[in-house]
Amino acid sequence: MPTKIKNKIKSLILVMVMAFVAASVNAQDITGTWNGMLKVQGVNLRLVFHVSKPDSGYTATMQSPDQGTMTIPVTKTTFERSMLAFEIKNLGIHYSGELIGDSIVGVFKQGGMDVPLTLQRKAVAKAELVRPQEPKLPYPYKSEEVVFKNIKVGITLAGTLTLPAKGKNFPVAILITGSGPQNRNEELMGHKPFLVISDYLTRNGIAVLRYDDRGVAQSTGNFSAGTTADFATDVESAITYLKTRAEINKKEIGLIGHSEGGVIAPMVAARNKDVAFIVMLAGTGIRGDKLILLQQELIAKADGEPEKEIQASLKTNAEIFKIILNSKNEASLKTQLTSYLKQVIKADTTNKLPAGTTEEQFIASKVKSLTSPWMEYFLKYDPAQALPKVKCPVLALNGSHDLQVPPNANLPAIRAALKKGGNKNVTIIELPGLNHLFQESKTGSPTEYAEIEQTFSPKALEVMTQWILKVSGSKR
Numbered sequence: 392m393p394t395k396i397k398n399k400i401k402s403l404i405l406v407m408v409m410a411f412v413a414a415s416v417n418a419q420d421i422t423g424t425w426n427g428m429l430k431v432q433g434v435n436l437r438l439v440f441h442v443s444k445p446d447s448g449y450t451a452t453m454q455s456p457d458q459g460t461m462t463i464p465v466t467k468t469t470f471e472r473s474m475l476a477f478e479i480k481n482l483g484i485h486y487s488g489e490l491i492g493d494s495i496v497g498v499f500k501q502g503g504m505d506v507p508l509t510l511q512r513k514a515v516a517k518a519e520l521v522r523p524q525e526p527k528l529p530y531p532y533k534s535e536e537v538v539f540k541n542i543k544v545g546i547t548l549a550g551t552l553t554l555p556a557k558g559k560n561f562p563v564a565i566l567i568t569g570s571g572p573q574n575r576n577e578e579l580m581g582h583k584p585f586l587v588i589s590d591y592l593t594r595n596g597i598a599v600l601r602y603d604d605r606g607v608a609q610s611t612g613n614f615s616a617g618t619t620a621d622f623a624t625d626v627e628s629a630i631t632y633l634k635t636r637a638e639i640n641k642k643e644i645g646l647i648g649h650s651e652g653g654v655i656a657p658m659v660a661a662r663n664k665d666v667a668f669i670v671m672l673a674g675t676g677i678r679g680d681k682l683i684l685l686q687q688e689l690i691a692k693a694d695g696e697p698e699k700e701i702q703a704s705l706k707t708n709a710e711i712f713k714i715i716l717n718s719k720n721e722a723s724l725k726t727q728l729t730s731y732l733k734q735v736i737k738a739d740t741t742n743k744l745p746a747g748t749t750e751e752q753f754i755a756s757k758v759k760s761l762t763s764p765w766m767e768y769f770l771k772y773d774p775a776q777a778l779p780k781v782k783c784p785v786l787a788l789n790g791s792h793d794l795q796v797p798p799n800a801n802l803p804a805i806r807a808a809l810k811k812g813g814n815k816n817v818t819i820i821e822l823p824g825l826n827h828l829f830q831e832s833k834t835g836s837p838t839e840y841a842e843i844e845q846t847f848s849p850k851a852l853e854v855m856t857q858w859i860l861k862v863s864g865s866k867r
Contacts, residue, residue: 421449421470421490427510429499434580434841437515438508442468451477457517458578461608481615483760520581524846526590532556537600539632541612543624549609550575550602550629553593554638562643562863563598564670565629567622569650570769572615574608575601577649580840584828584847588647591852597859598639600629618768619651623658630665643667643863645783647855648674650796650827653787654774661780668862670855671787673796673827676778676804679769680712682796689794693836707735711761715770721762728758778805779812784862786818788851790825792835818858822851 425440439454451465467478473490475497486508488497495510533554540547555561566585568577576583589599605612605625626646633639645668648656653674660666675682684705691701714731718724732754760766787805789798798821809817826832829851830843 421475421495423512425495425510425512426515427508428515429506429508431504431506437517438510440510453479457581458574461574481613483756521844522582522846523844524587525583526586530590530593532593537632538609539602539628541605541625541628543628544612544621546605546612546625547610548602548605548612548625548628550600551589552636553589553599555593555596555598558596559638560640561596561598561638562645562667562859563600563633563639564592564645564647564859565626565633566599566601567626567646567648567652567655568604569652569673572607573604575603577601580828582828582840582846584649587847588852588855592856592859595856595860597856597863600633602629616764618764619654619772620658620768622651623655626655626659627663630659630663634665640863641665645669645859645863647672650674651769653796654772657774657777657781657785660783661777666783668784668786668859669781670859671785671805672829672851672855673789673793674787674801674805675774675796676801676806676808678773679771680716682801683770684709684712685797685800686795689797690836693794693834694838712770715761715767718767725758725762728761729754732757775804775808775811778808779814781809781812782814784816784818785809785814786855786858787820788829788855789821790827790829790832790835790848790851791821791823792825792832793827794835795827795837816862820854822848822854825851 422442422444425442427438427440429436429438436458437456439456440451441454442449442451444450449468449470451468453463453465454461463479463482465477466480467476469476475486475488475490475495477486478484483501485500486497488495488508488510493512497508497510499506499508530553533556535552535554536549537552538547538549566575566577566588568585571579573579575585577585585601589601592599602625603610604614604622605617606614630644633644634641644665646656646659646666647670648654649672653671656669656671656674660669677685687708688701688705691704692698710731711728714727715724718727733750736750736754787802789796789802791798802819802821806817806819822829824831825848826835826839827837828840828846829848830840830845831848832839832843
């Protein structure tokens with residue numbers, strides 16, 4: 392799997408591999424539907440690829456049925472001398488494979504990972520996952536498909552509003568997803584945490600609005616062009632929409648953000664008096680660059696990587712972040728990063744680049760990722776900018792096994808920032824044994840996420856629900 396170079400310059404945040412596109416051939420005809428199973432970090436993801444041949448060249452689209460119904464266009468599709476190549480630029484996905492008999496045998500690449508992938512005409516059966524917490528129809532409450540607009544950027548967001556079966560004038564929580572393109576259920580690693588959370592809250596008298604991120608599933612827009620600040624405007628659009636609903640108590644609209652969503656919630660609450668409360672689920676309290684370095688170190692140690700390699704990787708990434716933090720303009724930033732990455736590769740002559748990748752291609756891919764709008768913004772953003780301005784009640788929950796947003800570094804920072812602003816209605820809780828997804832875990836390593844049957848700790852659900860009922864009830 393990863394070489395030393397990949398460890399040094401590997402992707403800087405945990406991102407679930409979403410999909411890729413490919414095709415296969417029968418008598419040199421690769422048009423039609425092809426199926427494969429991508430196996431990453433203990434998760435099996437079915438991939439369905441549709442290839443067509445217009446007047447000239449090939450075109451293709453991709454779907455990942457286990458992660459939603461979204462169809463993603465392939466940026467570039469080529470087929471020459473039995474070799475197939477696909478590229479999805481906005482997701483950083485590359486695939487190359489060889490037609491052998493009735494199959495395409497190749498390698499899928501994204502975020503520094505090389506994963507074998509074989510495609511065939513025959514449909515691939517979905518692996519049955521045991522997820523006992525997922526609710527089953529019929530639900531004992533109202534569930535409505537809704538759409539609302541973010542007028543600022545001209546996009547439409549699609550979601551689900553769940554309402555308790557009895558009563559009226561309900562408190563409501565807007566669910567805000569973590570990093571990476573997520574659907575309304577925050578579906579990842581075979582889990583649907585937002586579906587479980589919304590079900591639990593609604594059964595206990597709290598309405599919930601959850602929606603697909605911009606550019607995901609049924610929502611329009613371009614996710615890859617957005618920053619954390621941009622996603623905050625989507626949340627504000629959700630607040631505006633809820634004010635139009637007669638069932639909702641306009642004075643009890645709250646936010647529940649997970650991971651990056653826990654960064655967005657305070658941003659929105661700091662500038663919107665209409666936010667009645669926020670829940671930060673593994674929300675951050677330290678600047679982005681510091682968080683990622685800490686995250687990288689803890690996960691690498693949990694996964695048993697040699698200490699020498701860990702420290703070398705941390706040193707490399709720290710220097711990369713320093714360059715980004717001090718950058719004045721995009722052109723000079725890309726030049727500096729390119730130069731530095733060349734030095735890193737040159738200094739370690741024993742390393743090999745990923746198969747089929749030149750040094751120029753490797754560096755260009757890394758520079759593009761590091762200078763994306765989202766990455767630059769996240770690295771530079773300090774949650775301490777917004778937290779002191781939050782005046783509504785705040786619940787900050789974190790698991791003791793969280794390696795992505797470590798509680799010992801983030802919870803004290805959140806507490807201090809809120810205290811600085813004079814907010815006295817603050818509850819901060821570290822729940823023992825829970826990981827970043829709030830599952831009961833052994834080590835907290837992301838490699839465990841898919842293996843754990845539990846989607847979201849019942850204890851965390853209870854704590855969150857009772858706190859919301861308490862703070863919303865105090866307003867009645």
